[in-house]
Amino acid sequence: MTLPRDYRGQSCSLARAMEIVGERWTLLILRDAFYGVRRFGEFAAHLSVPRAVLADRLAGLVTAGVLDRRQEPGAGRREVYVLTEKGHGLWPAVRALTDWGEAHYPAPGGGARRIFLHHADGAPAGPDGRCSGCGTTVPPGDLLVAPGPGLAPPGDDADPVTAALARPHRLLTPLLPTRGTP
């Protein structure tokens, strides 16, 4: 018995991965989640993504087990989206695509827009995920994302996520403060 072609196609691991993350908004949502964005409105304002599209993509990532939707502590019924362990595993892909974009679509004045530093010693982590200082492979939760020389300063009308990312921030920690119940 031979497998039908569509089954064989789906058996490819990249094809399975792309069923979940193979779409522009999805990877940008994941990048923001690594940067510590957690609330629906923050994703929406930072990405300028239509809210219906954002709701659909977030729901898909929750169903796939990449994001976990949970109550925000101390904020009543407000919900946040947090990367799961499975989601953490997508960091090398986000990093690889980010590096490729920096290499081939550089900022007008040159220089990386964002750099990634090992939290423990402040040394840059290379494209392969290794710290240039201590040589260890740095998991995403031990990285800082920091503005690079190519990052334009945020404008006065910048959304809160853009403004917060103008300063170094540890990945996988909340980017914006928890708001109390109104």
Place this chain on the structure above:
Amino acid sequence: MTLPRDYRGQSCSLARAMEIVGERWTLLILRDAFYGVRRFGEFAAHLSVPRAVLADRLAGLVTAGVLDRRQEPGAGRREVYVLTEKGHGLWPAVRALTDWGEAHYPAPGGGARRIFLHHADGAPAGPDGRCSGCGTTVPPGDLLVAPGPGLAPPGDDADPVTAALARPHRLLTPLLPTRGTP
């Protein structure tokens, strides 16, 4: 003067990268190109992608400078699509997404469907691109893609690409023989 929001959004390197590769079919086309698939009909048969979609995605990758469209030597007017240097730079992203898919959507019997070996010494290359034998970072053109224990044998009706990938093959070299002009 502040930058308009849509410009700031586009200035993100991942966003720029996703404009080009942020779509399921595009990354599967790129994976096939790394595996040595070069002709329109081979992509179409292997991916079961609608021909109009395939034509659109190939044209986009050529416009972006990721693929080069050229005459196939010794085959009259037949054209092939070949990764450029810029395209080669996407290998870490394809590898990272493939590894994530293998980790979270394993083959029914377990084991990786495809493994990547350093051509020079036959040792596996790890997720960070380093050879587990000699420790060097292996560029994609020096890798072999080989069937792993999780790969189902190709059926008798397998398309030529699927059949050819049942044997080890060096990345970035033509997977199927050049056909003469009919």
